[in-house]
Amino acid sequence: MQVRTGTAKSGDLDIYYEDFGDPNHPPVLLIMGLGAQLLLWRKEFCEKLVNQGLRVIRYDNRDVGLSSKLTGRRVDSPMLPGLVRSFLGRPSPAVYTLEDLSDDAAALLDHLEIDRAHIVGGSMGGMIAQIFAARFPQRTRSLGVIFSSNNQAFLPPPGYPQLRALLQRPAGGTEDAIVANLVRVAKTIGSPGYPRDDEKLRADALEGYRRAYYPAGIARHFGAVLGSGSLLRYDRQISAPTVVIHGKADKLMRPSGGRALARAIKNARLVLIDGMGHDLPEELWDQIVGELKTNFAETR
Numbered sequence: 001m002q003v004r005t006g007t008a009k010s011g012d013l014d015i016y017y018e019d020f021g022d023p024n025h026p027p028v029l030l031i032m033g034l035g036a037q038l039l040l041w042r043k044e045f046c047e048k049l050v051n052q053g054l055r056v057i058r059y060d061n062r063d064v065g066l067s068s069k070l071t072g073r074r075v076d077s078p079m080l081p082g083l084v085r086s087f088l089g090r091p092s093p094a095v096y097t098l099e100d101l102s103d104d105a106a107a108l109l110d111h112l113e114i115d116r117a118h119i120v121g122g123s124m125g126g127m128i129a130q131i132f133a134a135r136f137p138q139r140t141r142s143l144g145v146i147f148s149s150n151n152q153a154f155l156p157p158p159g160y161p162q163l164r165a166l167l168q169r170p171a172g173g174t175e176d177a178i179v180a181n182l183v184r185v186a187k188t189i190g191s192p193g194y195p196r197d198d199e200k201l202r203a204d205a206l207e208g209y210r211r212a213y214y215p216a217g218i219a220r221h222f223g224a225v226l227g228s229g230s231l232l233r234y235d236r237q238i239s240a241p242t243v244v245i246h247g248k249a250d251k252l253m254r255p256s257g258g259r260a261l262a263r264a265i266k267n268a269r270l271v272l273i274d275g276m277g278h279d280l281p282e283e284l285w286d287q288i289v290g291e292l293k294t295n296f297a298e299t300r
Contacts, residue, residue: 001020001050002021002022003020004019005018008059008108008110008112009107009111010103010104010108013104015068016060016065018058019057020050020057020058021056024055025054025055027054027056027057027109027112028055028056028120028296029059029105029109030058030125031059031122031128031132032121032122032123032124033125033126034124034218035166035215035217036122036123036124036125037065037211037212039065039204039207040279041280042282045289048286048289049289052293054296057108061101062101063214063216064212064214064217065212065214071216094223094224094226095223095224095227096220096227097227098124098131099131099228101128101131102128102131102135105132106132106136106139116139117139118140118141118142119133119141119143120143121145121146121148122146122148122280123147123252123278124221126147126148126149126261127149127150127151127225129143130150130231130234130261130265131228133242134235135234137237137239141240142241142243143242143243144242145244145245146246146288147247147250147253147278148257149254149257149258149260149261150234150257150264151228151229151257152232152264153230155254155257155260156254156256158254159251161188162188162189162251163252165185166218168181169181169215175206178209179205182205182208183201183205186201186204186205189251189277189278189279191247191275191278191284192275193275194281194284196281232264241267241298242262242295243294244261244269244271245271245291245292246259246270246276247273247276247278248272250276251278252277252278253278258272269295271291
C-alpha cells in the first residue's frame with residue numbers, strides 16, 4: 001500500500017499527515033478526536049477504504065502526535081464552570097477552539113491541492129468535521145460523524161467514570177505506568193460488545209506512547225471543545241449528505257449526542273450499532289466502511 005507522509009502549514013503550525021492510495025481517486029479526510037493520534041484510524045481500516053477506490057488521508061491534530069505542540073499555553077479557568085457552561089451550550093475561554101482545528105483541516109487540503117473531500121470525523125474529530133462542513137460547504141463532498149455530538153444545550157453529560165478515565169493522570173511517570181493507564185482508558189471507554197484482549201490493548205498503547213506521548217495536549221483539546229459551545233448553529237448550515245454512526249453502548253459520548261446531531265442536520269441518516277462504545281472495533285470495520293460508502297455515493 002503506497003503511503004505518502006509530510007507536514008502541512010496551518011499558520012505557524014505543522015500538521016503531520018499520512019496519505020494512502022491513488023492520488024487520482026476521491027479523497028477522504030479522517031479527523032480523530034481529543035488527544036488521539038492518527039493511529040486510532042488503524043492502517044488496516046484505512047486500507048479497507050482505499051480498497052473501495054478512495055484516497056485516504058489521516059492526520060494528527062495540533063497538540064497531538066507529530067504535529068506542532070502549543071507548549072506552555074493554558075487556560076486557567078476552572079473545569080467545573082466550563083462543564084456547566086457546556087451543558088447550557090455556552091462557550092468558555094480557550095487557547096484555541098474547534099473552529100481553529102477546522103482551519104487546520106482546510107490548510108491540509110490546501111497543501112495537498114484537494115478542492116473537495118469526503119470529511120469523516122470521530123468524537124471531537126466529528127465536531128471538527130461538522131464545523132468544517134458548515135464553514136466550507138464547497139469543499140465537503142459528504143460528511144460522516146462517528147461517536148460524536150453537537151454539544152447543544154441540555155444533552156446528557158459524559159459518564160463520569162469515562163470522563164474521569166480520559167482526564168486522569170497515570171500513577172507514575174514510567175513507561176509501564178503510562179501504558180497501563182492508556183490500557184485502562186481504552187477498556188473504560190471501549191465497546192463492551194467487542195472487547196479487546198489486554199495484549200492487543202497494550203501493544204496499541206505502547207505504539208502510541210513511543211510515537212508521541214503528549215498529555216498536555218489533552219487539556220487544550222478539551223478546552224477547545226468547551227471553547228466552541230453548542231454546534232447547533234453549524235449543523236443547521238450543513239447541506240452535504242451526512243451519516244451519523246454511533247454506538248448504543250457509548251457512555252463517554254452518549255447516543256443522545258448522535259441522535260441530536262442527526263436531528264439537527266437536514267436529511268442526515270442515523271446508524272446506531274449494538275455493543276459499540278467509544279472506539280472502532282475491528283469486527284465493525286466492514287459495517288462502518290459500508291455505511292460510509294453508502295453516504296459517499298450520495299455526493300451531489
